[in-house]
Amino acid sequence: DTAVSQTPKYLVTQMGNDKSIKCEQNLGHDTMYWYKQDSKKFLKIMFSYNNKELIINETVPNRFSPKSPDKAHLNLHINSLELGDSAVYFCASSHIWTEDGEKLFFGSGTQLSVL
Amino acid sequence: SQQGEEDPQALSIQEGENATMNCSYKTSINNLQWYRQNSGRGLVHLILIRSNEREKHSGRLRVTLDTSKKSSSLLITASRAADTASYFCATDSSNTGKLIFGQGTTLQVKP
Numbered sequence: 001d002t003a004v005s006q007t008p009k010y011l012v013t014q015m016g017n018d019k020s021i022k023c024e025q026n027l028g029h030d031t032m033y034w035y036k037q038d039s040k041k042f043l044k045i046m047f048s049y050n051n052k053e054l055i056i057n058e059t060v061p062n063r064f065s066p067k068s069p070d071k072a073h074l075n076l077h078i079n080s081l082e083l084g085d086s087a088v089y090f091c092a093s094s095h096i097w098t099e100d101g102e103k104l105f106f107g108s109g110t111q112l113s114v115l
Numbered sequence: 116s117q118q119g120e121e122d123p124q125a126l127s128i129q130e131g132e133n134a135t136m137n138c139s140y141k142t143s144i145n146n147l148q149w150y151r152q153n154s155g156r157g158l159v160h161l162i163l164i165r166s167n168e169r170e171k172h173s174g175r176l177r178v179t180l181d182t183s184k185k186s187s188s189l190l191i192t193a194s195r196a197a198d199t200a201s202y203f204c205a206t207d208s209s210n211t212g213k214l215i216f217g218q219g220t221t222l223q224v225k226p
Contacts, residue, residue: 004157031212041201043158043216056213090157094212102146102207104214106157 003027006091006107013081014115021076021110023091031055032074033092033104034066043090049074050096081114088112119204119217127223134191136220138204139184145207147180148214149189152201161189161202196226 006023013019025032033056034046048056049068063079078085091107119140128134140147146165150158164171164180164187171178177190191198201221205214 033212041219043203043205043214045213048212056211092158092212096212100163102212103148103160103163104150104158104212105160106150108157109155 004091004093004105004107006089006110008110009108010111010113012113012115015081015083017081018077018079019081019112020078021089021091021112023074023076023107025072025091025093025105027093027095027105029093029095029105030071031094031096032068032071033094034074034076035090035092035106037088037090037109039087047074047076078112081112083114086112086114119206119215121202121204121217121220123220124218125221125223127225128194130194130196130224130226132194132224134194134198134222134224136189136202136204136222138187138189138217140187140204140206140215140217141185142206142208142215144182145209147178147187148205148207149176149178149187150203150205150216152203152219154200158203191222194222194224196224198222199224 004025031050033048037043047066052068068074088109092104122137148163149161152158175192201219203219204217
């Protein structure tokens, strides 16, 4: 059973389109994240939700909108895609108020290519 | 930039040898973590060391932390071909899960 699953694994789309990436975790964690990994492998946090509430919102264009319908799901919607949005997007989860709660569990990533 | 730095960027060794990777960071931290990323996959947590700890072991992994120098090292002993991956250090200053990642060390272990 996959602990943190995200779909799709690959997403190829044209500039200007709107797309969504879905993420689900079955670990019972209360916090979920979106991280972006660029072509140089730098990983940077974008958003974090704790029990459906936004707790981290880094300097990300407002074309990116996360949505958390419940604490097991955190989706990422991107409007008006740009070439610079091409990257690998990782969903992650943790249970931050528990022992070892700082440890993150990552999904396998969504490779987004904007043409 | 708050990004940590890892050294070396790439490391190639023979199976059975030890691999050492270093990480430096810029701000005070609550803990430092190491993750492994196999090609085309997500990151997998390896080990966490808290700011009041100096050394930690987990199987073939040994992590040290020197908060005065703002640096950490990851030692993999008796490496195996399956250890081939990228290794990232990540610092946590806020206990919110906001991790600041280093640029990673790409390790190749030749059989």
